[in-house]
Amino acid sequence: MPKINRYVDIDTLERESKKDYIDRHSPFIHVQNSVKKGEKLAVTVKVGNEYSHPDDFDHYIANISLYNNETLVSRADFVAGTLGGQGAKGQLEVTFHIVPTAAKLTLVAHSYCTKHGLWESDPAIVDVIE
Amino acid sequence: MPKINRYVDIDTLERESKKDYIDRHSPFIHVQNSVKKGEKLAVTVKVGNEYSHPDDFDHYIANISLYNNETLVSRADFVAGTLGGQGAKGQLEVTFHIVPTAAKLTLVAHSYCTKHGLWESDPAIVDVIE
Amino acid sequence: MPKINRYVDIDTLERESKKDYIDRHSPFIHVQNSVKKGEKLAVTVKVGNEYSHPDDFDHYIANISLYNNETLVSRADFVAGTLGGQGAKGQLEVTFHIVPTAAKLTLVAHSYCTKHGLWESDPAIVDVIE
Amino acid sequence: MPKINRYVDIDTLERESKKDYIDRHSPFIHVQNSVKKGEKLAVTVKVGNEYSHPDDFDHYIANISLYNNETLVSRADFVAGTLGGQGAKGQLEVTFHIVPTAAKLTLVAHSYCTKHGLWESDPAIVDVIE
Numbered sequence: 001m002p003k004i005n006r007y008v009d010i011d012t013l014e015r016e017s018k019k020d021y022i023d024r025h026s027p028f029i030h031v032q033n034s035v036k037k038g039e040k041l042a043v044t045v046k047v048g049n050e051y052s053h054p055d056d057f058d059h060y061i062a063n064i065s066l067y068n069n070e071t072l073v074s075r076a077d078f079v080a081g082t083l084g085g086q087g088a089k090g091q092l093e094v095t096f097h098i099v100p101t102a103a104k105l106t107l108v109a110h111s112y113c114t115k116h117g118l119w120e121s122d123p124a125i126v127d128v129i130e
Numbered sequence: 131m132p133k134i135n136r137y138v139d140i141d142t143l144e145r146e147s148k149k150d151y152i153d154r155h156s157p158f159i160h161v162q163n164s165v166k167k168g169e170k171l172a173v174t175v176k177v178g179n180e181y182s183h184p185d186d187f188d189h190y191i192a193n194i195s196l197y198n199n200e201t202l203v204s205r206a207d208f209v210a211g212t213l214g215g216q217g218a219k220g221q222l223e224v225t226f227h228i229v230p231t232a233a234k235l236t237l238v239a240h241s242y243c244t245k246h247g248l249w250e251s252d253p254a255i256v257d258v259i260e
Numbered sequence: 261m262p263k264i265n266r267y268v269d270i271d272t273l274e275r276e277s278k279k280d281y282i283d284r285h286s287p288f289i290h291v292q293n294s295v296k297k298g299e300k301l302a303v304t305v306k307v308g309n310e311y312s313h314p315d316d317f318d319h320y321i322a323n324i325s326l327y328n329n330e331t332l333v334s335r336a337d338f339v340a341g342t343l344g345g346q347g348a349k350g351q352l353e354v355t356f357h358i359v360p361t362a363a364k365l366t367l368v369a370h371s372y373c374t375k376h377g378l379w380e381s382d383p384a385i386v387d388v389i390e
Numbered sequence: 391m392p393k394i395n396r397y398v399d400i401d402t403l404e405r406e407s408k409k410d411y412i413d414r415h416s417p418f419i420h421v422q423n424s425v426k427k428g429e430k431l432a433v434t435v436k437v438g439n440e441y442s443h444p445d446d447f448d449h450y451i452a453n454i455s456l457y458n459n460e461t462l463v464s465r466a467d468f469v470a471g472t473l474g475g476q477g478a479k480g481q482l483e484v485t486f487h488i489v490p491t492a493a494k495l496t497l498v499a500h501s502y503c504t505k506h507g508l509w510e511s512d513p514a515i516v517d518v519i520e
Contacts, residue, residue: 222357
């Protein structure tokens with residue numbers, strides 16, 4: 001409390017409205033699965049995969065946080081209107097560029113909807129190669 | 131993942147180091163239990179009750195978020211050095227002043243330690259009286 | 261660009277609408293003028309002194325930053341609805357509690373209105389006494 | 391106060407240390423100069439162009455804000471260690487993806503160094519084509 005909603009594979013769901021509700025709120029991490037040590041890694045977090053979220057003043061995705069295990073890496077805050085404004089829908093997206101210092105990253109993203117709270121992505125593993 | 135650590139009554143714990151670890155990371159909400167509708171309510175969140183947390187560059191409390199049920203009310207970000215700096219210890223504290231619009235608030239705070247991740251307070255209930 | 265609007269003593273202004281516009285957007289720092297070294301100092305930043313700002317979804321005060329000289333001390337983010345919601349007006353307010361490490365603080369606050377941009381307070385000086 | 395440092399073309403400067411100081415702190419906006427209405431636009435903000443900034447616990451770039459005229463579009467917060475950690479140097483970088491609603495964007499970025507304060511980019515103009 002607040003609940004952290006976790007992504008559920010929407011192919012396992014029957015109701016269309018439920019698929020939409022879960023997909024449009026869930027952050028998805030898009031990243032390559034390995035990077036050379038010392039090089040910059042682009043980590044894109046996009047909210048929604050097959051569905052889109054409203055961008056209304058009273059209902060929008062307000063922030064995305066990126067964690068590596070228990071540690072916050074970066075956080076981005078957004079305003080209503082980032083995806084076309086009142087009446088528009090879209091998939092909020094931010095790309096963080098990081099130089100990993102550990103041998104392996106276990107990335108997890110959180111997104112926050114001003115009406116439906118906190119949502120957590122599936123983890124993404126990145127190997128850091130010497 | 132990241133884990134949300136939840137406060138445990140430290141009187142139920144035996145080990146002193148464990149009491150210290152849990153207490154110094156947990157946010158505590160200090161608030162009166164009712165407020166008149168339309169009036170400002172001071173909500174203080176303090177991290178640590180009987181114990182104190184380091185304020186070092188590589189180990190400090192970096193933010194506090196205040197939720198009402200699933201909804202973010204306010205969030206404050208801090209820097210190392212807020213509580214006396216390198217070598218000092220203290221209880222990070224912020225006071226939000228809000229005018230409740232619901233009949234009842236169920237407040238929960240999160241705090242974030244740069245080494246030991248996310249921590250959640252016990253909920254605090256506030257009745258909003260007409 | 262973006263412009264940083266600075267507070268102007270409203271007693272020097274003639275037009276009522278201009279007094280209101282400047283006062284309701286400006287952050288005011290409320291703090292004692294000295295503190296003993298090692299003790300916690302409460303720094304309240306309130307937006308508006310004689311006038312109040314709307315708290316509408318498309319027009320509200322979204323954040324307050326507190327600087328000591330060039331250095332960020334704390335920043336708080338708010339949502340529409342903190343001061344009573346759509347149609348209501350109020351003075352946004354947050355209290356930071358800090359243990360100063362310097363001999364003298366020169367505090368300045370910034371506030372941000374989602375329609376009228378960045379505003380800067382007059383500085384507040386605090387002597388830190390050994 | 392705090393001062394907003396503005397980028398100066400480093401080719402006009404003589405001293406190498408001054409070129410380095412100004413370049414490594416300044417945010418640079420990388421964006422195409424037009425976009426079709428309703429389409430997503432990638433806006434990359436990178437701190438430093440020819441020089442790099444330390445990534446130490448007590449000296450790093452902690453946030454980047456993106457404004458369109460007077461209005462905040464997005465803000466990203468970072469931690470020390472994003473660019474390789476203690477002893478490493480790099481150019482902090484974040485990409486915001488936005489769907490413009492105006493006919494023309496005038497983008498300006500701010501970056502914040504924990505030792506050397508606020509820095510402002512040159513503006514970048516983007517035409518939004520119907």
